Amino acid sequence: SAVISQKPSRDICQRGTSLTIQCQVDSQVTMMFWYRQQPGQSLTLIATANQGSEATYESGFVIDKFPISRPNLTFSTLTVSNMSPEDSSIYLCSAGGQGARGEQYFGPGTRLTVT
């Protein structure tokens, strides 16, 4: 299993600003995933990030709002742009999803509050 860290662990931001969340994996992985968990809700996939190609976004999520970078096999960033209070959520990155089982291992999450 991979060990994943995220920065920042939490932040309080003003509406209209942007926040970049960093995700670091302790081993090389091809695919990384970004999820959003709104308060009291389940996890929803934002996008999958394959090293060396553009991220693939799920329905309802767009690159202008959630740009993702994947510069190498151990690192990815998610930016939440032009934030509104509705963006207040936990943002989690994960790695894995391959092999016979396809389990994913998650970072500790970033708790974002937009005021």
Next chain:
Amino acid sequence: AQKITQTQPGMFVQEKEAVTLDCTYDTSDPSYGLFWYKQPSSGEMIFLIYQGSYDQQNATEGRYSLNFQKARKSANLVISASQLGDSAMYFCAMREAVGGGYNKLIFGAGTRLAVHP
């Protein structure tokens, strides 16, 4: 489209007792995998147990076991000898192929478990 349903928003159990968390799923794919994750109040997602659709036996991992009933499309998590540290949100999830041999996860709504002393 694949779907995961968890119908129990909240459950409580006495310490040292067993508890079952329900999960039903819907898929047309004959090959699928089901997962359970635990999310403590700190927010991280902890992988607990996996069940493959072709696995002959129900999965077990320590105090966690999976009651897999394929015909009913259910994959209930059983936690034996509950501990106070088991208090958390529990999510059932199913993998869905995204191409290239990789899978994303589709999550259920979750069940909040409270273990009482």
